[in-house]
Amino acid sequence: MTKxxxxxxxxxxxxxxxxxxxxxxxxPVLAPGAKLGLANIMTMVTLVLFGFKEALIVVxxxxxxxPLLGGSVTGILYSLSGGILSGFIMSVLYLKLDxxxxxMGISTAGAVFHNIGQxxxxxxxxxxxxxxxxxxxxLMLAAVVTGYFNGLVTRYxxxxxxxxxxxxx
Amino acid sequence: xxxxxxxxxxxxxxxxxxVLFLVSGCISNTQGQHDKSFFAMDTVMTFRVxxxxxxxxxxNKAIDRIxxxxxxxxxxxxxxxxxxxxxxxxxxxxxxxxDTFYVIKKAVEYGKLSNGALDITIRPIVELWGIxxxxxxxxxxxxxxxxxxxxxxxxVVLDEDKKTVFLENEGMGIDLGAIAKGFAADEAVRILRxxxxxxxxxxxxxxxxxxxxxxxxxxxxxGIQDPRTEETGQPHFTIxxxxxxxxxxxxxxxxxxxxxxxxxxxxxxxIFDPRTGYPAQAGLIACTIITSSSIDADALSTILFVMGxxxxxxxxxxxxxxxxxAVTTDKEIYTTEGLKASLIPSNDNYRIVD
Amino acid sequence: MKPKIGDIxxxxxxxxxxxxxxxxxxxMGSNRNNLLVQIELDGEVIDSVxxxxxxxxxxxxEIRVDTGQGRYNIVGISSQGVSxxxxxxxxxxxxxxxxxxxxGQSIVCIPHKLVVRIIGESQRDNAVDDTAS
Numbered sequence: 001m002t003k004x005x006x007x008x009x010x011x012x013x014x015x016x017x018x019x020x021x022x023x024x025x026x027x028p029v030l031a032p033g034a035k036l037g038l039a040n041i042m043t044m045v046t047l048v049l050f051g052f053k054e055a056l057i058v059v060x061x062x063x064x065x066x067p068l069l070g071g072s073v074t075g076i077l078y079s080l081s082g083g084i085l086s087g088f089i090m091s092v093l094y095l096k097l098d099x100x101x102x103x104m105g106i107s108t109a110g111a112v113f114h115n116i117g118q119x120x121x122x123x124x125x126x127x128x129x130x131x132x133x134x135x136x137x138x139l140m141l142a143a144v145v146t147g148y149f150n151g152l153v154t155r156y157x158x159x160x161x162x163x164x165x166x167x168x169x
Numbered sequence: 170x171x172x173x174x175x176x177x178x179x180x181x182x183x184x185x186x187x188v189l190f191l192v193s194g195c196i197s198n199t200q201g202q203h204d205k206s207f208f209a210m211d212t213v214m215t216f217r218v219x220x221x222x223x224x225x226x227x228x229n230k231a232i233d234r235i236x237x238x239x240x241x242x243x244x245x246x247x248x249x250x251x252x253x254x255x256x257x258x259x260x261x262x263x264x265x266x267x268d269t270f271y272v273i274k275k276a277v278e279y280g281k282l283s284n285g286a287l288d289i290t291i292r293p294i295v296e297l298w299g300i301x302x303x304x305x306x307x308x309x310x311x312x313x314x315x316x317x318x319x320x321x322x323x324x325v326v327l328d329e330d331k332k333t334v335f336l337e338n339e340g341m342g343i344d345l346g347a348i349a350k351g352f353a354a355d356e357a358v359r360i361l362r363x364x365x366x367x368x369x370x371x372x373x374x375x376x377x378x379x380x381x382x383x384x385x386x387x388x389x390x391x392g393i394q395d396p397r398t399e400e401t402g403q404p405h406f407t408i409x410x411x412x413x414x415x416x417x418x419x420x421x422x423x424x425x426x427x428x429x430x431x432x433x434x435x436x437x438x439x440i441f442d443p444r445t446g447y448p449a450q451a452g453l454i455a456c457t458i459i460t461s462s463s464i465d466a467d468a469l470s471t472i473l474f475v476m477g478x479x480x481x482x483x484x485x486x487x488x489x490x491x492x493x494x495a496v497t498t499d500k501e502i503y504t505t506e507g508l509k510a511s512l513i514p515s516n517d518n519y520r521i522v523d
Numbered sequence: 524m525k526p527k528i529g530d531i532x533x534x535x536x537x538x539x540x541x542x543x544x545x546x547x548x549x550x551m552g553s554n555r556n557n558l559l560v561q562i563e564l565d566g567e568v569i570d571s572v573x574x575x576x577x578x579x580x581x582x583x584x585e586i587r588v589d590t591g592q593g594r595y596n597i598v599g600i601s602s603q604g605v606s607x608x609x610x611x612x613x614x615x616x617x618x619x620x621x622x623x624x625x626x627g628q629s630i631v632c633i634p635h636k637l638v639v640r641i642i643g644e645s646q647r648d649n650a651v652d653d654t655a656s
Contacts, residue, residue: 053175097529105530112537125221133547140537140544206638207566213631213638303613375656383652394656398621404628408651416655423656427619457655 009165010046010054014061017042021066034142037111037150039066043087044094044107044154045161052091059083074125078118085117086110103155108147115139202384203228210239210350212374218361219368219384227364231357235373238356241266242349244292250334251345255292259339262328270332272345272352272464273325279348279468280322283484286475287468288443292342293319300439300448305426307437313446320443351467354378354415358463375423378415378463388412395516396422396455396496403516406496409508411459417466419474420455420496421448442475451477457494458485459508465491478503558626558643560605562588562598565636572600574641590635598639605639607632627651 020038027036039062047055063083067075090110093101101109119132119139203225206215214235218228243249250269257263265273276289293316299305324337336343354373361369361380369380370389379389389412392405409416421438425448430436442449456473458466469491473481478495485493486505494512495503501522504512512521558574570586584600585608596617599608604624607617610632617632617639627650629640644650 093529100527100529100532102527102530105527105533108530108537109533112533112540133544136544137541140541144534144537205566206563206640208633208636212633213629213636301614370653372653375654377653377655389653390651392627392651392654394654404623404625405651405654418655420656424616 006050010050010058013042013046014058014065017058017062018065018069021062022069034139036146037114040086040107040110040114041150041154041157043083044090044103044110044150045157047087047090047094048154048158049161052095055091056084056087059087077125078121081121082114082117086112086114089113102151103158104148104151107151107154108144111143111147111150112140115143201225205229205232207232209235210243210353210374211245211346212350214374215372216357217370218366220364220366223364224361224366224369227361227366230364231360234356234360235353238268238349238353241269242272242345242352244344244346251343254334254336255342258336258341262326262331262333262335264331264333267332268352269345270327270334272349273334273343274327275352275464276345276348276468277322277325277327279472283472283476285322285443286472286481287347288320288322289343289345289348290320290322290325290336290341291441291443292344293340294441294443294446295344295439296342297446298437298441298448300426300437301424305437307426307429317446320446322443347471348464348467350374350376351415351417351462351464354463354467373463376415376417376463376467379411380413382412391416392515393418393457393494394420394422394455395518396420397500397518398422401516401518403518405515406455406519407494407502407512408515409459409512414459414461415463415466416457416459417463417470418455418457419470420453422455440471440474449475451475451481452497453477453481453495454498454500455496456481458491459493460491469493558641560598560600561640561642562586563638563640564588564590574600574605574643588637590632590637594635596632596635596637605641606630607639610635625650627653 017039020042024036024038042062043055043059046058060080060083063079064076067079090106093106093109119135123132201219201221203218203220204216205228206213208214216228216232218224240246240248241250244251246252250263250265253263254265273289276287279287280289294313297308297312297316319338319341324341325343326335326337350373354371354376357371358378358380367381368384371378375394377391379391382388388410390408390410392408393416395401395403395406398404419440421436421440423439425436425438436448438448440449441447442451451474453474456470458470458473460466460469469485473485473493473495476484478497482493482495482503482505485491492505492507494508496519497503500519502512502514502519503522509523514521560572560574561568562570570588572584572586582601586598586600588596588598590596594611596610596612597608599606604622606622607620607630610618612632612634614634617630617637620630623630623639623641626641626643629638631638
């Protein structure tokens, strides 16, 4: 694959992640922080199609630009900490341990660690550990559902993209 | 080449994260509660500050500031300004820190305003009685008269330019106990406010200082100590709701000679009348000042207690934005005009008099 | 679509996390409804015991606090409230302090740098945030 083609595809992926992030802000949430995390689909697609480095680039750019579209600067901090932690975890699971995990499992683990990263940041900012206990159970249950759903979507998208783009190297 | 790129990528990433952490540290106004209690100025102080990490930092800064003030104004720290001034009484002027100069100047102003009801040169009398020491005693009239000759705030010579303080006569001594705590509170509040703290509750040895309101939006509810709690079994005689205010009480219940009280029923307490050399007996058992400046509150609560309800409340009525409560020996509560409508006793041993 | 072994591991991990956070909540929550007697030495919390219960009427729990160099205070907790029952400090102010029973109240022993404090949410209507004395 040429460099130009790669950059173009990555740019499209990032913009799609941003669009998903934006659309998601219209969907009501069950609990604060318990979001669908649709943008994670694009992170996983990148991870499968390109690899760790590219996935992390997508995560960082999406995490910085996303909150700027609709949110606060503190939002950047939350999405960065969550995104990077979950990006690392998913990369390790997919690139090193993929024989043990399905995409749904990896996506769920990603969602779990996305929430953990955000909560750790929140308790750091608030200066209290109590938030962890109160929010963790709800966010974990949400992660099971959204993680499975996102993993499933990723699987279908990948099946389609691999046929159409023939970009897997 | 590839390795360098990865290195550069991570370097940029780390810098980006650090910058964001710094930015968010400044702008986030999420509320956490930070508590700390510590001993300073011969008493226990408790801080409860609401805010993010910067609020916690400001809290520690404020505590350090209080300890600094203590080291300048303590009567026991051997290098303190107060100890130096007392040692050099009748000998030479002493150069002091700006803090100490400000507090002494303020105290002398209050001495003038109250016509000597508050006098920082009361120290010889305080030492004679030793109410707060291990061996308190009731001195003879001759002893009191001898020491009383050394008590005169007009003999505190202040040099504004050189920032020096001089006590004219040998044997004189100052004690900032009645007012330094108030200054420390004002400084703590200033530091917390400058750091953007919008809600805090400080207790400096019984002086309660509030910033903003309770985080749930209500005013802070401050109980005022029942001066006869051992009789009534009640913790307070009234409760006031305040925002951005300091609540300071004085009374005969805090420190007194227990042995004498048990035998004779006479309370020789720790607030002296500088005009008689005896514990103040103006018909009050407790009084409270509510205002925004703690140094004013500290000085005025002593003044009110020494002057008594009529004279004292009249003086306070003449000052702006200061409210006072006086409790008489008959457990009657008198207040300044501003509090008349709102004050309700919280136990029925006390009654409000209009 | 059978879940793989790793997926099950993820779900177990989630269950463990939820369990742990409930444990954390419980230890926090138990402090919330009941009153706690907190003992501080020079600003550090050194002990924290639950306040008396109604059924413990008549019982007296005594806690001896060694404040260093042979100095001590004994804190008594009964259904009547909390007091310092004995101490070898020079002024004995803590022993003479009235019994405390409401959140926000405290007994202080300045020579020993000891504070006995009641913390928690008050059940009473006229609860105060602090007391000026």
